[in-house]
Amino acid sequence: MLEPAYQVDVVVVGAGVAGLSAAHRLTSAGVTTAVLExxxxxxxxxxxxxxxGFRLDRIGxxxxxxxxxLGRGPGLDALVLRSFAPGVLLHSDGRHHRAGAPAGGGSVRSARGALHAVRALASAPRSSAPPGGVRTGRALRPVPPDTGFRPDTPPHTGAAPAARLDAPFPGTAPLVRTGRPRPGLGERAQPFGIGAPLRLRTALARIAATPVERLLARPELPADQALAARGLPARTVDGxxxxxxxxxLCDPDLTTSSRCADLALHAFASGRLCLPEGGAEVLPELLAGALPPGTVHTGVRVTSVATNSVTTAEHGEIRCRAVLVATDARTAAELLPGLRVPDFHPVTVVHHTTDEPPATGGHLLLDSDRGGPVAHTxxxxxxxxSRAPAGRALVSSTVLGEPPADVDAAVRRHLSRLYGTSTARWETLAVHHTREAVPAMRPPHDLRRPVRLLAGLYVCGDHRDTSxxxxxxxxxxxxxAALLADLGTGRSLHRADPEPTSPRAAAA
Known part of the structure; x- marks a missing residue:
């Protein structure tokens, strides 16, 4: 029998979420696809x-x-997202400042909840919490939403007296009412600086109401410089x-592009922090399980790629009409010589279990004091x-950057301060260190890096977009979209040049 001109339309190299999502789009368009992992x-x-019985994410x-x-991606209809409690907990000076839900138990946007916490910090005296206790700031009560929302209205720039911190701003609803600082406390009563809650609320409200296209058109700086340039006090930024x-961003030094930081704040203001039910692996497993049988092949190592073939260590050459490289950045650069390899942010996740969990109510806890290695927990x-067996609690903590030598001991000491309880009886389940966890997005960062290298050769992944x-x-x-356009217009190409074409000249 004569060997066919090609064995499959498209070979996708890599079965991460990018490759599996691409395979769904291709098979839905009637393109025969093989995913090699x-x-x-x-x-x-x-x-x-x-x-x-525990489910422990490696990066988290x-x-x-x-x-x-996540809402409209093919193959994700069965995905269940578990949301954190609205807002965050901020740990400062031995106290927790909680972002509370509005009266009546309704949900609020994460940005609003976080602002509740900042305003509580600004209005409450700074005294130590009782041992093992969680102390919140001044009581908060919601204000009816502003019905006069007009996104294009310029923000109010005049100074407002302390009693008018609830005054509405165009582009956002009023958040909370707070009282004046207690007499005599002055700056000590406002750890983020006098007037900071008002400026911070204005800044985040404007980001939440700004279309993404306008965020991407802003001048680009490192995120920490951009925050300082926008008139926010250093104490607000740091705290x-x-x-x-x-x-x-998994970036403790905030060297990330300010545009990427703005996108993160925009997502924070528009939704809720969440996790896939059952662990991070559930998402790619759902994508793989919804593909036609025989599409995904694991244990197959691709050693080289061209515009019309891939070579594997196990099965030799597989001929095709197009190749999509959907691996991590370093592997993609090995297959596509000349492709730029970004820097990476290391991430270490430490998992503990206890039968006496801290009472944080499902919030994400951040350390404003930065008094240890844990960035959030x-x-x-x-x-x-579903991530822990009955009767046991799973506490997961993230260390950003290079971890200390004895990471578990350092994390335990820090968690004891953050949660206000002893961690001596906690059991360590796993310590996962990933050196190349998240591609760095330092400026200048191209949020739409090319995905079409040559007609017939494409690349995708978090290193081509946001990390x-x-x-x-x-x-x-x-x-x-680029691949299907090439196939649909007949520019796929290989009849005139039947031999595999090297991608070296197309690397970007």
Missing amino acids: AAPYVGGRMSTEKVD QLLFTSYPQ FLRPLLSAL AVISHVDP TLQGALHSAHRAC
Whole structure:
């Protein structure tokens, strides 16, 4: 028998979320597709270790319910997202300042909840909490929403007296009412600076109301410089925005592009922090399970690619009409010589279990004081009970950057201060260190890096967009659009040049 001209329309190299999402779009368009994955499992960095009934994410990157690709992505109809409690907990001077839900138990946007916490910090005296206790700031009560929302109205710039901190601003609803600072406390009563809550609320409200296109058109700086240039006091940046953005971007020094930071704040203001029910691996497993049988092949290592073939260590050459490289950045550069390899942010996740969990109510806890290695922590089993067996709690804590030598001991000491309880009886389940966890997005950062290298050769992944799940999924969408356009217009190409074409000249 004569060998066919090609064995499959498209070969996708890599079975992470980008590659699997791309395979869905291609098969839905009637394009025969094979996904080749070197590892024995799908998911790439979105993997989950199972230990004694616990489900432990290796990276634990935070997601948002506002990610549009999670809501409309093919193959994700069965995905269940477990939301954190609205807002965050801020740990400052031995106290927790909680972002509370409005009266009546309704949900609020995460940005509003976070602002509640900042305003509580600004109006409450700074005294130490009782041992093991959680002290909140001054009581907060919601204000009816502003019905005169007009996104294009310029923001109010005049100074407002302390009694008018609830005055409405165009582009956002009023948030809370707070009283004046207690007499005689002065700056000590406002750890983020006098007037900071008002300026911070204005800044975040404007980001929440600004279309993404306008955010991307802003001048680009490192995020920490951009925050300082926008008139926010250093104490506000260091005490609230820095720990928040560090958690969202996995970047403790805020060297990330200000445009990417604005996108993170926009997502934070528009939705809720969340996790996939059952662990991070559930998302790629759902994508893989919804593909036609025989589409995904694990344990197949691709050694080279061309515009019309791939070569594997196990099965030799596989001929095709197009190749989509959907691996991590370093592997993609090995297959596509000349492709730029970005820097990375290391991430270490430490998982503990206890039968006496701290009472944080499913919030994400951030350390405003930065008094230890933990950037953020949460009782994950309060958010997603399926991640721990009955009667046990799962506490997952994230260390950004290079971890200390004895990371578990350092994390335990820090968690004892953050939660206000002894961690001596906590059991360590796992310590996962990923050196190349998140591609760095330092300025200048191209949020739409090319996905079409040559007609017949494409690349996607979080290193081509933003270093988030949303970025990986969106880059797959862009790559598939370019690939399908080439196939549909007949520019796929290989009849005139039947021999494999090297990608070296096309590397970007």
